[in-house]
Amino acid sequence: MIEILDSAQLATARRSGALVANILQTLKNRTVVGTNLLDIDRWAQQMIDSAGAQSCYVDYAPSFGRGPFGHYICTAVNDAVLHGLPHDYHLVDGDLLTLDLAVSQDGIAADSAISFIVGETQAEQSVALIEITQQALEAGIAAAQPGARIGDISFAIGSVLSTAGYPVNTEFGGHGIGSTMHQDPHVANTGRPGRGYQLRPGLLLALEPWVMLDTARLVTDADGWTLRSATGCRTAHSEHTVAITEQGPEILTLPILA
Template identity: 80%
Template sequence: MIEILTPDELDRARKTGALVGTILHTLKNRTRIGTNLLEIDRWARAMILDAGAVSCYVDYAPSFGRGPFGHYICTAVNDAVLHGLPHDYMLADGDLLTLDLAVTLDGISADAAISFIVGEARPPASVALVETTERALAAGIAAAGPGARTGDVAHAIGTVLSGAGYPINLEFGGHGIGSTMHQDPHISNDGRPGRGFTLRPGLLLALEPWVMEDTDRLITDPDGWTLRSATGARTAHTEHTVAITEHGAEILTLPPKN
C-alpha cells in the first residue's frame, strides 16, 4: 500500500515527527555511562504515553521477528544494528548506541533513528560509521523530491556508503510510512537511478541508511529480534521521516531547535 496524505494529514504528520524527534533528543541527552537499556525503554514509554501517542513496536509482530516486540524503542549496541531488543545491559564508555523509535499520533506514524557514542571515548572508526550514515541520509533526502524515483534516492544513499568503503546490505532499508509504520515503496540503501516508483507530494518516506564496518551479512540473536553484524564489527544507523512536498523533502523528525 502506498498512501498519499492530504494537507490535514501532513499537518498531523509534522506533529508526530516532532514528537519522535523530541523523544530521541531527550533520550540521547539522558543517556550516560551506566544507563541501562531497560531504563531507556521505560523513559520512552513514559514520554510516548504522556503525549497521547501509541508505540508502533509494542505489538509489532512481523514474519521476520519473534513477536510481539513488547518494548517501546529499539536499542542496538555496538555490533547490533537493527531491531535491538532492550535488555538488562548497562552502557559503558565508548559504546556505540542506536535508538530507533516509531510512534503513531492522531492516526499518523513517524519513524527515526540516531546513533551516538556513549561517554567520553571517541573511537575513530565508530565516529566514521556514524558520520557516514548521517551524510548518506542527507544525500538521500537531497535526492528525494517530486518527480524523483526511489532508485534516485537509493543511489544517492549507496554512493555515500560505498564511497566510504562500507559493504551494503539490501535486506532492510527505508520505506513508506503513514497510517501504519511500514508501507510501500521500499527504499534500498543502494540502487540504480531512474528506476522505481515516482515520488509525488503527500508521500511520507522513512529513509534509513545503516552499515556494518566490514561485512554485509547479518545474524539474529537468540531473542529472535536483534540483528548484528556477522563478524562482530560495529554498526551505525541513522533515519528520518520526510514528507515529499512541491519543493522537495521536508524533514519531520528533527530534534527541537532549543
C-alpha cells in the same frame, strides 16, 4: 500499500515527527555511562504515554521477528544495528548506541533513528560509521524530489556508503510510512537511478542508511529480533521521516528542543 497524505494528514505527520525527534533527543541527553537499556525503554514509554501517542513497536509482529516486540524503542549496541531488543545491559564508556523510535499520534506515524557514542571514549572508526550514515541520509533526502524515483534515493545513499568503502546490505532499508509504520515502497540503501516508484507530493518516506564496518551479512540474536553484524564489527544507523512536497523534501523528525 502506498499512501498519499492530504494537507491535514501532513500537518498531523509533522506533529508525530516532532514528537519522535524530541523523545530521541531527550533520551540521548539522559543516556550516560551506566544507563540500563531497560531504563531507556521505560523513559520512552513514559514520554509516549504522556503525549497521548501510541508505540508502533509494542504489538509489532512481522514475519521476520519473534513477536510481538513488546518494547517501546529499539536499542542496538555496538555490533547490533537493527531491531535491538531492550534488555538488562548497563552501557559502558565507548559503547556505540543506536536508538530507533516509531510513534503514531492521531493516526499518523513517524520513524527516526540516531546513533551516538556513550561516554568520553570516541573511537575513530565509530565516529566515522556514524558520520557516514548521516552523510548518506543527507544525500538520500536531497534526492527525494517530487518527480524523482525511489531508485534515485537508493543510488544517492548507496553512492555515499560504497564510496567510503562500506559494504551495503539490501535486506533492510527505508520504507513508506503513514497510517502504519511500514508501507510500500521499499527504499533500498543502494540502487539504480531512474528506477522504481515516482515520488509524489504527500508521500511519506522513512529513509534509513545503516552500515556495518566490514561485512554486509547480518545474524539474528537468540531473542529473535536483534540483528547484528556477522563478524562482530561495529555498526551505525541514521533515519529521518521525510515528506515529499511540491517544494521538495521536508524532514519531519528534526528535534525542536532548545
